[in-house]
Amino acid sequence: MRRRANSVPPRDFDQCIKILGCILLLVLSFVVGKLIYLQVVTASSLSAEAQQSRSNAIVLQAKRGTIYDRNGNVLAMSKECATFYCNPEEVDDPNGAGDVFEEVLGGESKNYVSRMRVQGTFSYISRQVDSDDADEIEQKLKEKGIKGIYRLKDSKRVYPYGAIGSQVLGIVGIDGDGLTGLEYYYNDILKGKNGTMYLETGQGGTPIAGGHSEVDEARDGTDIVISLDxxxxxxxxxxxxxxxxxxxxxxxxxxxxxxxxxxxxxxxxxxxxxxxxxxxxxxxxxxxxxxxxxxxxxxxxxxxxxxxxxxxxxxxxxxxxxxxxxxxxxxxxxxxxxxxxxxxxxxxxxxxxxxxxxxxxxxxxxxxxxxxxxxxxxxxxxxxxxxxxxxxxxxxxxxxxxxxxxxxxxxxxxxxxxxxxxxxxxxxxxxxxxxxxxxxxxxxxxxxxxxxxxxxxxxxxxxxxxxxxxxxxxxxxxxxxxxxxxxxxxxxxxxxxxxxxxxxxxxxxxxxxxxxxxxxxxxxxxxxxxxxxxxxxxxxxxxxxxxxxxxxxxxxxxxxxxxxx
Known part of the structure; x- marks a missing residue:
């Protein structure tokens, strides 16, 4: 019987099938290995990276402990206030917002505007704003329809006796750390532990309305009594x-x-x-x-x-x-x-x-x-x-x-x-x-x-x-x-x-x-x-x-x- 031209002998055909099977098995093994690596070995880190790319972390300041004198007089205490921040890519009217901050807080509008035009998705505009002023700013921003500016609960140090005892008490920095005096020496006692708020954001860092947020609450500092009269x-x-x-x-x-x-x-x-x-x-x-x-x-x-x-x-x-x-x-x-x-x-x-x-x-x-x-x-x-x-x-x-x-x-x-x-x-x-x-x-x-x-x-x-x-x-x-x-x-x-x-x-x-x-x-x-x-x-x-x-x-x-x- 005459053999048809270009036909594959059965033995060669079986060999091709085996080679193809090996190739498919290798590909499948690689895919499975990659899946195991992604889902088991690097799952937590990838999840964290994904979360980080979709969230902004904001520090929640702990309330510092109060400092009393020997007779119970309050020498230094933390008062609730507000901090304003923004996503510069989201603010739709920086100039209008700058005018609002200038009107309420003083200073120059251009300085506030510059903080709303920085690179990135997060920027502080004004920190430790008195609550009454913060309420007024919020109302004026709402009336102007300005978006992309947010308010955050904060606290700041106040001194009922003014400048008296300043050297002994010392200075607290904007981030809540004692820098001099007893505020520095006893910072670990007074400071407490700051918390963190994570906001879920979309593309460009814009907070997602109704998106998931996670709060690690701040723990307030400890009060102290000092010997000063x-x-x-x-x-x-x-x-x-x-x-x-x-x-x-x-x-x-x-x-x-x-x-x-x-x-x-x-x-x-x-x-x-x-x-x-x-x-x-x-x-x-x-x-x-x-x-x-x-x-x-x-x-x-x-x-x-x-x-x-x-x-x-x-x-x-x-x-x-x-x-x-x-x-x-x-x-x-x-x-x-x-x-x-x-x-x-x-x-x-x-x-x-x-x-x-x-x-x-x-x-x-x-x-x-x-x-x-x-x-x-x-x-x-x-x-x-x-x-x-x-x-x-x-x-x-x-x-x-x-x-x-x-x-x-x-x-x-x-x-x-x-x-x-x-x-x-x-x-x-x-x-x-x-x-x-x-x-x-x-x-x-x-x-x-x-x-x-x-x-x-x-x-x-x-x-x-x-x-x-x-x-x-x-x-x-x-x-x-x-x-x-x-x-x-x-x-x-x-x-x-x-x-x-x-x-x-x-x-x-x-x-x-x-x-x-x-x-x-x-x-x-x-x-x-x-x-x-x-x-x-x-x-x-x-x-x-x-x-x-x-x-x-x-x-x-x-x-x-x-x-x-």
Whole structure:
């Protein structure tokens, strides 16, 4: 039989079928594998990408916790307001909308319009708008038929007492984070947790009417109570601002505490700023110089030197010393501010009353000695961070025993040759008022209704030493360099300090850190006040002393301390 032309032999035909089947099987396997990969391996990520392409995520600001003063007065709170945003691709009349925002909020229409013409599908137009203004904007936009602009619930910080306490409270940024002060230090407590709203959008990012939206609710922050007394704070700020100007100082600082607990009743340093208007803030205004800047403390340090001498047993209150007009300290001759040239007999009380540099240097070099002095400085925790709950604390520069030279203890005895933030002196002298017990200066009293405990952090001297030094400090106020610090009817213990300021060329003539630190009532202290003027040509007795009197008078009254006479 003749075979037909071009016919495929059965064996070859079977082979073709097998090859085709293999190809189909490979294709099918690839498709199935791809489906498994897409539906199982990458399903979640693809879903998220799809959701992201069809949604806008908007932050819902948590309401920050309220800050109260010790008497329950609201110092900072969050108030409900509104934020306006848009999809720039959807806004049908940017110029008309800009005119509405300008009319209600002020500013220039073009600035609002520019925010509606940015690239992308989301843009803020105006944030933290007062609710009444937001209602008016919404109504006017509706009347004009302008679309594509949306309102979002928001909150902002308000301050019932205005600018008072701005440095301590600090600034909160537009995104709800604390930037300075206690708002920054306790941000994790106050802030809470922001939420998120996801809006389903169509092509171009336009929100879909009736589309799916998902809200992760914000969790509000925790309220705190701080130790400030707003009335003492107000007087402290007013007094130091006037004093800085009156006594031609570069800056001034105040801290008021309860020395038995360490609670800070008032604190400030110039320049101040207004937290309700942060458009203009002078350099350094957001920090407390008492915490963040180091200075030579001057003669207020003599309180600690006297205590060190008594505590170490090197001297006693009854010991007298023959004090010449000048005492050699290293290569220098130290003299007293009163220009005395003759030799005088003095005990520790008289040395403090006169604020005698020669007397305290003589006693320190001849009687106390380097080891006792260094141990005493360490016991007062000078040169160590206090642990104050405020940002920016520095440790200062204080020589250790192995760094002493021939001039060290003589100069340090009256507050030179060391530089510290003056909050360390508040803590150290506070321990004299507190029978020798050291406590941490602090602001936080309670959070979320629960009291915060601040334990003692050491002992500087014995009660006997503290009592003896307190009695000497009484004399300073009664008849010494601090008579202008007196408050009628109250028993006050205090000490002035006039420390020379230095630059790279040495000490500057007639440029002092003039300060006064003291507490009252002397036998049962409830209030401690530090006042310092930096870069003033005036001695402490005629500058910081009267400022101290004004602030101490207010603090004693506000704390309910009755006069003793």
């Amino acid at each position: 707003i009335d003492i704070q107000r007087v402290a700020e007013e007094t130091i601002v006037k004093g800085t100007e009156q006594y031609k100082a570069d800056s001034g600082s105040v801290m008021v505490t309860d020395p038995t607990t360490g609670e800070i009743l008032a604190a400030c340093s110039t320049p101040l700023f207004d937290v309700t208007d942060t458009s203009t803030i002078e350099e350094g205004a957001t920090s407390l110089k008492l915490v963040s800047s180091s200075y030579e403390p001057g003669s207020i340090f003599k309180v600690l030197t006297a205590a060190i001498g008594l505590e170490s047993g090197s001297v006693s209150p009854m010991d007298t010393f023959s004090v010449p007009g000048g005492v050699r300290v290293g290569d220098d001759i130290v003299r007293d501010d009163d220009g005395r040239t003759e030799t005088m007999t003095m005990d520790l009380r008289e040395i403090l009353r006169r604020s005698s540099n020669t007397g305290i240097a003589l006693v320190t070099q001849n009687e106390i000695g380097e080891t006792n002095f260094a141990n005493g400085v360490s016991a007062f925790q000078i040169g160590q961070a206090t642990g104050i709950d405020f940002p920016g604390e520095v440790q200062g520069m204080v020589k250790q025993l192995n760094q002493y030279d021939g001039a060290s203890i003589g100069a340090m005895s009256f507050g030179q040759s060391l530089a510290i933030p003056l909050v360390q002196m508040v803590k150290a002298v506070g321990s004299i008022a507190n029978d020798g017990t050291l406590v941490t200066p602090h602001f936080l009293v309670s959070k979320g209704g629960e009291e915060v405990t601040w334990d003692p952090v050491g002992t500087s001297v014995s009660k006997e030493t503290a009592d003896a030094v307190t009695d000497m400090m009484r004399t300073v106020v009664q008849s010494g360099t601090a008579t202008a610090a007196q408050v009628k009817g109250y028993d006050i213990a205090g000490k002035t300090g006039t420390g020379e300021q230095a630059d790279e060329n040495g000490y500057i003539e007639y440029k002092y850190v003039s300060s006064l630190i003291g507490f009252a009532p002397a036998d049962n202290p409830k209030v401690l006040v530090y006042v310092g003027l930096n870069g003033t040509p005036y001695l402490a007795s005629s500058s910081s002393a009267p400022l101290f009197s004004t602030i101490m008078s207010e603090a004693l009254s506000d704390m309910g301390v009755e006069p003793s006479s």
